[in-house]
Amino acid sequence: xxxxxxxxxxxxxxxxxxxxxxxxxxxxxxxxxxxxxxxxxxxxxxxxxxxxxxxxxxxxxxxxxxxxxxxxxxxxxxxxxxxxxxxxxxxxxxxxxxxxxxxxxxxxxxxxxxxxxxxxxxxxxxxxxxxxxxxxxxxxxxxxxxxxxxxxxxxxxxxxxxxxxxxxxxxxxxxxxxxxxxxxxxxxxxxxxxxxxxxxxxxxxxxxxxxxxxxxxxxxxxxxxx
Amino acid sequence: xxxxxxxxxxxxxxxxxxxxxxxxxxxxxxxxxxxxxxxxxxxxxxxxxxxxxxxxxxxxxxxxxxxxxxxxxxxxxxxxxxxxxxxxxxxxxxxxxxxxxxxxxxxxxxxxxxxxxxxxxxxxxxxxxxxxxxxxxxxxxxxxxxxxxxxxxxxxxxxxxxxxxxxxxxxxxxxxxxxxxxxxxxxxxxxxxxxxxxxxxxxxxxxxxxxxxxxxxxxxxxxxxxxxxxxxxxxxxxxxxxxxxxxxxxxxxxxxxxxxxxxxxxxxxxxxxxxxxxxxxxxxxxxxxxxxxxxxxxxxxxxxxxxxxxxxxxxxxxxxxxxxxxxxxxxx
Numbered sequence: 001x002x003x004x005x006x007x008x009x010x011x012x013x014x015x016x017x018x019x020x021x022x023x024x025x026x027x028x029x030x031x032x033x034x035x036x037x038x039x040x041x042x043x044x045x046x047x048x049x050x051x052x053x054x055x056x057x058x059x060x061x062x063x064x065x066x067x068x069x070x071x072x073x074x075x076x077x078x079x080x081x082x083x084x085x086x087x088x089x090x091x092x093x094x095x096x097x098x099x100x101x102x103x104x105x106x107x108x109x110x111x112x113x114x115x116x117x118x119x120x121x122x123x124x125x126x127x128x129x130x131x132x133x134x135x136x137x138x139x140x141x142x143x144x145x146x147x148x149x150x151x152x153x154x155x156x157x158x159x160x161x162x163x164x165x166x167x168x169x170x171x172x173x174x175x176x177x178x179x180x181x182x183x184x185x186x187x188x189x190x191x192x193x194x195x196x197x198x199x200x201x202x203x204x205x206x207x208x209x210x211x212x213x214x215x216x217x218x219x220x221x222x223x224x225x226x
Numbered sequence: 227x228x229x230x231x232x233x234x235x236x237x238x239x240x241x242x243x244x245x246x247x248x249x250x251x252x253x254x255x256x257x258x259x260x261x262x263x264x265x266x267x268x269x270x271x272x273x274x275x276x277x278x279x280x281x282x283x284x285x286x287x288x289x290x291x292x293x294x295x296x297x298x299x300x301x302x303x304x305x306x307x308x309x310x311x312x313x314x315x316x317x318x319x320x321x322x323x324x325x326x327x328x329x330x331x332x333x334x335x336x337x338x339x340x341x342x343x344x345x346x347x348x349x350x351x352x353x354x355x356x357x358x359x360x361x362x363x364x365x366x367x368x369x370x371x372x373x374x375x376x377x378x379x380x381x382x383x384x385x386x387x388x389x390x391x392x393x394x395x396x397x398x399x400x401x402x403x404x405x406x407x408x409x410x411x412x413x414x415x416x417x418x419x420x421x422x423x424x425x426x427x428x429x430x431x432x433x434x435x436x437x438x439x440x441x442x443x444x445x446x447x448x449x450x451x452x453x454x455x456x457x458x459x460x461x462x463x464x465x466x467x468x469x470x471x472x473x474x475x476x477x478x479x480x481x482x483x484x485x486x487x488x489x490x491x492x493x494x495x496x497x498x499x500x501x502x503x504x505x506x507x508x509x510x511x512x513x514x515x516x517x518x519x520x521x522x523x524x525x526x527x528x529x530x531x532x533x534x535x536x537x538x539x540x541x542x543x544x545x546x547x548x549x550x551x552x553x554x555x556x557x558x
Binding site: 013015052067093099104106150156172183222 | 227228229230269270273282284290294296297300305390392395396400403407408411415419472485489491492493
């Protein structure tokens with residue numbers, strides 16, 4: 001597995017795989033959020049300017065709320081996702097992968113001003129690079145982590161072929177490799193499929209397209225098709 | 227059991243579990259009440275299936291899918307539900323004063339730093355008014371001297387409209403509460419930021435106070451500041467205390483790891499930050515609508531201001547000692 005995967009043991013005694021989000025994707029999410037926030041502030045400024053002094057007061061208060069609580073409100077009320085994070089498919093959760101709590105979210109977002117030091121989130125970036133879970137300082141203090149919330153991939157197409165048992169007994173790892181090949185074969189070019197299938201020539205005694213077809217049949221058998 | 231059989235056996239459970247999850251994950255305030263009967267049973271089944279699928283090395287897609295379902299279920303099941311309104315009321319009545327008393331060391335240190343530097347600077351500036359120019363440029367000094375000059379009748383007589391009051395309210399909220407939050411967060415830098423903010427604010431306010439007293443503008447200055455000062459000055463001191471606690475947690479972790487100590491200090495300091503927000507919100511309100519009011523006589527402002535101080539100090543030092551058990555629970 002790639003090293004951004006973390007195992008998380010739950011009270012049900014199973015290991016969940018979570019994938020932590022790195023600096024680049026978080027940076028993009030932050031940029032989107034900043035743009036949204038600026039746009040809202042400008043829109044409010046134009047709308048509230050019509051109300052004169054009361055409008056300006058409301059604008060100052062809304063600026064205050066946007067500045068300090070925009071991320072907090074979204075993270076707590078919207079499953080750990082600000083609009084920017086949602087667009088990038090990432091989310092904030094507590095270290096044990098439970099939904100982020102009010103106080104944790106406030107800590108991590110208020111400490112942004114420390115992460116910002118000395119300029120442009122350099123402290124936060126250094127902290128992320130030094131930390132194996134890509135935590136910025138706010139995350140360290142709040143005990144939170146930013147993870148990918150994967151979108152469900154489309155179910156792979158299983159070929160409608162006959163099944164044939166493998167010529168030799170395959171252990172679990174080998175079975176899994178074969179199943180994995182079949183599931184992701186549509187994302188590979190035809191030539192690459194054959195190239196990969198040819199690695200098994202010495203075991204399966206087939207070549208090129210024949211080898212691919214043969215592997216499909218073996219996979220169908222392994223999966224339990226008749 | 228072969229994978230295909232496994233899938234066809236349990237597909238219905240996974241699908242219904244996924245539907246429930248989709249409902250639960252909608253924006254909390256907008257969604258309808260989801261039907262969650264049997265949620266935990268289904269969750270446990272999915273966990274079991276994931277363990278089986280991993281053990282039997284079923285295909286990666288299936289394992290990913292079950293992992294995803296279990297992870298989403300985990301996040302729905304292990305979340306804490308709380309009644310926010312009850313929490314706020316409980317916090318104000320019990321949690322905040324209890325935390326202030328629990329953290330009295332930091333509160334005392336921060337208060338001494340802040341009020342100490344304020345009074346020292348006030349005394350120094352009183353005897354040597356030119357000190358004011360070491361904290362403020364000349365133009366700013368002229369501005370606020372003019373503003374508080376009793377001879378300048380505009381300050382006393384000009385009626386500020388309700389709209390003016392409200393626009394100042396907005397300004398105080400953005401400015402003052404922002405400073406409070408910054409004081410807390412900057413404490414992360416080994417407490418230095420909080421220390422700086424406490425001393426800086428103390429020195430600046432003290433200089434202005436000493437200077438205006440020396441000028442003899444007491445009748446315009448003190449009635450204005452005494453009211454909201456009760457909330458604002460204590461608020462700043464407590465924000466400083468929260469910041470010092472954060473820095474101290476990082477600096478002296480004791481028997482914990484530095485990271486654990488930081489997390490602990492941050493979560494223990496949070497009630498203080500909420501309290502600062504609460505106090506500074508009141509301060510902004512009082513400053514905008516009460517302190518600047520020209521209807522009220524100075525006597526009324528002194529009386530009210532004095533009782534505000536008494537109220538805040540007794541609230542923080544005595545508040546709800548009768549409910550010790552509740553206080554402990556609230557601070558956890």
